[in-house]
């Protein structure tokens with residue numbers, strides 16, 4: 510059994526939730542109130558952040574990008590990374606560079622000067638990528654989509670960003686929201 514230390518509002522935790530759901534993994538959730546987090550969370554993650562996953566008898570594992578890869582290796586089916594090493598590397602590079610989206614997202618959320626333009630540029634870059642391919646990682650849905658979609662859903666549903674100016678990104682979001690794991694995440698965001 511896997512335990513997920515979670516916060517519904519957290520897009521990084523959303524990555525873990527989506528991968529767990531896609532793979533049909535049974536897990537328990539421990540909801541963490543980040544505004545009053547328990548002291549023991551620092552024993553599981555010295556940064557005091559969620560998500561953390563823990564296998565029965567295993568060491569706690571923080572960091573959403575590492576968690577996604579761990580779950581992919583522990584539960585290989587259905588595969589969420591492409592088969593070819595170069596394609597896998599391209600997915601990892603996108604995930605490694607997630608701050609290209611998350612930095613402007615958080616700057617915009619904080620209402621910083623120039624952030625709207627920066628977020629627009631980040632969304633436009635993704636729109637170009639998704640004009641060229643159906644999914645962020647290539648022809649198949651997988652970890653790159655899962656890594657980015659939590660912020661795109663939140664930009665649309667919590668920050669009121671109109672995605673109609675990014676048609677390929679919007680079409681991608683519609684496509685991935687057909688998947689129960691992503692629809693469930695959109696539902697979590699709607700309930701926040």
Ligand SMILES: N[C@@H](CCC(=O)N[C@@H](CS)C(=O)NCC(=O)O)C(=O)O
Nearest residue numbers: 519520521557558559560572573574
């Ligand atoms: N790099 C971490 C970031 C996780 C993160 O920032 N989680 C936020 C919630 S979305 C958190 O726990 N914040 C509490 C804090 O920073 O003190 C990951 O990818 O898992």
